[in-house]
Amino acid sequence: RKEVEQDPGPFNVPEGATVAFNCTYSNSASQSFFWYRQDCRKEPKLLMSVYSSGNEDGRFTAQLNRASQYISLLIRDSKLSDSATYLCVVLWNYGGSQGNLIFGKGTKLSVKP
Amino acid sequence: GAVVSQHPSWVICKSGTSVKIECRSLDFQATTMFWYRQFPKQSLMLMATSNEGSKATYEQGVEKDKFLINHASLTLSTLTVTSAHPEDSSFYICSARDAGYEQYFGPGTRLTVT
Numbered sequence: 001r002k003e004v005e006q007d008p009g010p011f012n013v014p015e016g017a018t019v020a021f022n023c024t025y026s027n028s029a030s031q032s033f034f035w036y037r038q039d040c041r042k043e044p045k046l047l048m049s050v051y052s053s054g055n056e057d058g059r060f061t062a063q064l065n066r067a068s069q070y071i072s073l074l075i076r077d078s079k080l081s082d083s084a085t086y087l088c089v090v091l092w093n094y095g096g097s098q099g100n101l102i103f104g105k106g107t108k109l110s111v112k113p
Numbered sequence: 114g115a116v117v118s119q120h121p122s123w124v125i126c127k128s129g130t131s132v133k134i135e136c137r138s139l140d141f142q143a144t145t146m147f148w149y150r151q152f153p154k155q156s157l158m159l160m161a162t163s164n165e166g167s168k169a170t171y172e173q174g175v176e177k178d179k180f181l182i183n184h185a186s187l188t189l190s191t192l193t194v195t196s197a198h199p200e201d202s203s204f205y206i207c208s209a210r211d212a213g214y215e216q217y218f219g220p221g222t223r224l225t226v227t
Contacts, residue, residue, distance in 0.1 A: 004156075043206050043218040044157065087156070100147070101208075101216065105156040 003027065004104035006088050012110045017078045021107045023071040023088030031099065032091035033064055035073045037084045038106060044087055047073075078111045085109070115141045117209045119219035126197055126226055133193045134222045136207030142187035143209035147216070148180070151204040163190055197226040 033050040085106040163169035163184035181193040
């Protein structure tokens with residue numbers, strides 16, 4: 001079973017649409033959760049952390065369900081500039097280390113005019 | 114925010130040659146640096162973790178003699194791909210973690226081995 005699973009998409013949506021991405025993770029001991037954004041041929045950039053209580057940053061809302069090991073990202077009022085690949089990322093701590101980020105393959109979003 | 118640089122940003126080399134990639138934290142000291150590799154349409158895969166002054170810890174399946182990592186200072190780590198082959202062509206991304214455990218990514222190095 002893959003460690004972090006995402007629907008690869010692509011999601012093709014018109015400007016102004018609301019789009020939701022889902023992610024599941026296999027390690028119940030995972031401690032921190034994030035959504036990253038990666039543009040083509042660029043490095044990933046942190047979009048937002050994800051908390052159990054849910055959190056919102058402008059048009060972006062992230063949710064975490066620890067019981068189901070499920071993470072979501074909702075984007076409202078999509079903009080052309082939102083076109084990118086969205087990576088679900090989980091932090092594992094093991095062996096006394098500070099932990100490593102485990103990346104999903106990403107979900108590609110394409111927002112059309 | 115913190116800045117991590119990588120050099121070169123892209124490189125083309127012939128099969129059998131070695132390539133060195135530098136990763137620098139520009140405005141903070143990185144206690145830990147990470148090297149990732151990303152093949153097209155694949156996720157970032159952690160190759161190794163290095164702490165300054167100690168040997169790198171390699172992930173399973175990553176050959177430590179082929180991918181040499183040197184973390185000589187708190188601001189510099191290098192990855193050398195030795196005897197590169199076409200299957201090593203990939204996007205190599207470094208990441209640096211500061212004392213507060215924030216992790217920052219470099220812009221990546223695109224390696225093409227012909």
